[in-house]
Amino acid sequence: MVGGTVDRPRSVSLIDGGWLDKARQGFVSDTKWDLQSFADRLVPKHHWRFRTYYFDALPFKDRNNPTTNQQMQYRKKEEDLKSIDRLERFAVRRGYCKKTSVTGFLKNAGYQTAPTEITTIEQKMVDVLLATEMTRIAWSKEAPHIGLVAGDGDYVAAVEAAKGAGAIVRLFYVKTRATSVAPDLFDVVDERVDLVSLFQDMELGKPVPDKNTATRSVTADKQQTASTR
DSSP, rough: GGGGGSOOOOOEEEEEEEEEEEHHTTTSSSTTTTTTHHHHHHOOOOOOOOEEEEEEEEEEOSSOOOHHHHHHHHHHHHHOOOHHSSSSEEEEEEEEEEEEEEEETTTTTOOSSSSSEEEEEEOOOOHHHHHHHHHHHHTTTSSEEEEEOOOGGGGGHHHHHHHHTEEEEEEEEEEEEEEEEHHHHHHHEEEEEEEEHHHHHHHOOOOOOSSSSHHHHHHHHHHHHHHOO
């Protein structure tokens, strides 16, 4: 295979898009941000980026009476995810957002003349899709190395299942006000990499490190040895 990829172990990355968007804020400006480059930088030295799975949720849109703003945001997100899906060896998995309303009297809020309605919008299926994909990749032997860009403790069981199948799971994390990593997730993975230096390299415009120079040399050595026999 061209570039010596046949001699290198496969590496697959799973990216929680919503978490990543928050994590990179303040580190990488929009003008310097390149998701393809970011994915290439996640790959360990001497590995081959076989595929990157990107998980994100489409924004909430009322089924019966969507507002103009909801329709615009939904269409924009659809186009953004389609663009990511077209990147080299990327695959996008889509969740959705659900609105929930609860009406009641607020606790410790003093005298209230009427109940208050509280509306929340939560993304759904993203964690389920990511956990399912991680388990599938590990047990199907698609790749022996899995990079996880996320922080949710809901992924702990999937990491344990992947490790049970023989995969090495590396967590990419950054601790900011907007993002955090569940302690259980941090503890259960095999390897941990702080994203700060990676983000800084992108902001400074540093090129993606060459992952296969050493492997090509090893391949060349093998070929040379064989030719002398």
